[in-house]
Amino acid sequence: MIENKQWIYAERPTGRIGMEHYILNVENLDSASLKPGEVLVKAxxxxxxxxxxxxxxxxxxxxKPHPLGVVQGAGMVGEVILSKSKKIKKGDFVNCYTGWQEYAMVPEGEARLLDPKIAPISTGLGILGMPARVAYFGLTDAGKIKKEDTVVVSGAAGAVGSTVVQIAKIKGCRVVGIAGSQEKMDYLVNELGVDAVINYKENRGLEEMTAALNKAAPNGIDIYYDNVGGVITDAVFNLINHKARILICGQISQYDHGLENPELGPRFLHKMLYTRATIQGILSRDYNNRMDEMIEEMGPWVKAGKLKYKETVVEGFENLPAALSGLFEGVNTGKMVVKV
Ligand SMILES: NC(=O)c1ccc[n+]([C@@H]2O[C@H](COP(=O)([O-])OP(=O)(O)OC[C@H]3O[C@@H](n4cnc5c(N)ncnc54)[C@H](OP(=O)(O)O)[C@@H]3O)[C@@H](O)[C@H]2O)c1
Structure with a gap:
């Protein structure tokens, strides 16, 4: 019998998500109930x-909305401590979607084997995981990136954004990163090789952001990789080039309050008409079946240090809700993970 701690999603937030929306539960997990073809994973x-x-x-x-009263859904990486699978053995490391809990029984088909020789296994949640997938296929498949492109990335110092800026640099583009602190801007320029940066907190209005973008992207914008939405995105519409590709990966500026009651912004869609630009939503899950292709190209980049990554590691299972909340305050650089 294993004592399994779980965070139960208990109440829908109307603003910022926090500890008050969760309940900590402890269940007894009977390891003898593991079925053929399943593995028991310790997060x-x-x-x-x-x-x-x-x-x-x-x-x-x-x-559908995440149901209440169940374990908060999430990805994890962990070690197989018991196996009834022919494909995955005890001691293997896997990535699976089993939520905020310490242990889980997982069918072998729902566990992705990780190779710790490529990079530490925490990267299975970040630079070699779900955020990287939407970065990679968003740019290469949906964005049809070309080396002549000027690529603007919002949320540039985060898990997705820091991967996007580097792939765009590897592809030979001019890259502009937008983030929320001087430290993050220094990281983008000095460590990730971004060509120009904008601190959106110092350019809050539409005019200021348009002017900053104009300076950072004097030849206009060919790809806008949007993680943030709001005023930044409004300003981008002013500067898009012929056949620009606007990729909507996320709209984090709107999540706290805006999903039920959206803000109204300027109506700039006429710019799409003149430029014949496209706007497309991109979802990581649409590329799940192409993960091997991504690892094949990006694994060697990560191993060789050509693709750099930072992780913000919060210690302790009990800090999961606070860590989630911290994403909306920008406390992380690169992928935020909780070490159990
Ligand atoms: N489509 C998909 O499949 C997919 C997959 C993964 C992620 N996403 C989306 O991609 C975006 C980034 O996700 P991530 O996992 O890489 O997270 P992340 O960027 O690592 O963390 C969130 C960052 O967003 C910034 N932020 C928070 N509130 C903001 C606000 N009001 N205005 C501007 N920036 C704000 C903060 O950085 P600053 O210090 O710069 O403010 C924070 O560090 C999110 O919108 C997410 O929903 C989409």
Whole structure:
């Protein structure tokens, strides 16, 4: 019998998500009930991601709202401590979607094997996991990135954004990163090789942001990789080039309050008409079946240090709700994970 701690999602937030929306539960897990083809996994790192807040909205999104009274859904990476699988053995490391709990019984088909020789296994949640997938396929598949492109990325120092800026640099583009602190801007320029940066907190209005973008992207914008939405995105519309590709990956500025009662912005869609630009939503899950392709290209980049990554590691299972909340305050650089 194993004591399994779980965070139960108990109440829908109307603003910022926090500890008060969760209940800590302890269940007894009987390891003898493991079925043929299943593995028992002990979580080592559990993910906190902005999309969790989208699913907590009371409206349908890409799926129905996250139900109340169940374990908070999330990705994790962990060690197999018991196996009834022929494919995955005890001692293997896997990535699976088992939520905010310390242990889980997982069918082998729902566990992705990780190779710790490529990079530490925590990267299975970040630079070699779900956020990287939407970065990679968003740019290469939906964005049809070309080396002549000027690529603007909002949320540039986060898990998705820091991957996007580097892939765009590897592809030979001019890259502009937008983030919320001087420290993050220094990281983007000095460590990730971004060409120009904008601190959105110092350019809050539409005019200021348009002027800052104009300076950072003097030849206009070919790809806008949007993680944030709001005023930044409004300003981008002013500067898009012929056949620009606007990729909507996320809208984090709107998650706290805006999903049920959206803000109204300027109506700039006429710019799409003149430029024949496209705007497209991109979802990581649409590329789940192409994960091997991504690892094949990005694994060697990560191993060789060509693709850098930072992780913000919060210690302790009990800190999961606070860590999730911290994403909306920008406390992280790179992928935020909780070490169990
Ligand atoms: N479509 C998909 O499949 C998919 C998959 C993963 C993520 N996403 C989306 O991609 C975006 C980034 O996700 P992530 O996992 O990489 O998270 P992240 O960027 O690592 O963390 C969130 C960051 O967002 C910034 N932020 C928070 N509130 C903000 C606000 N009001 N205005 C501007 N920036 C704000 C903060 O950085 P600053 O210090 O710069 O403010 C914070 O560090 C999110 O919108 C998320 O929903 C989409």
């Amino acid at each position: 080592m790192y559990i993910s906190v991601d902005p999309y969790m807040r989208i699913q907590q909205s009371s409206n349908n999104t890409w799926e």
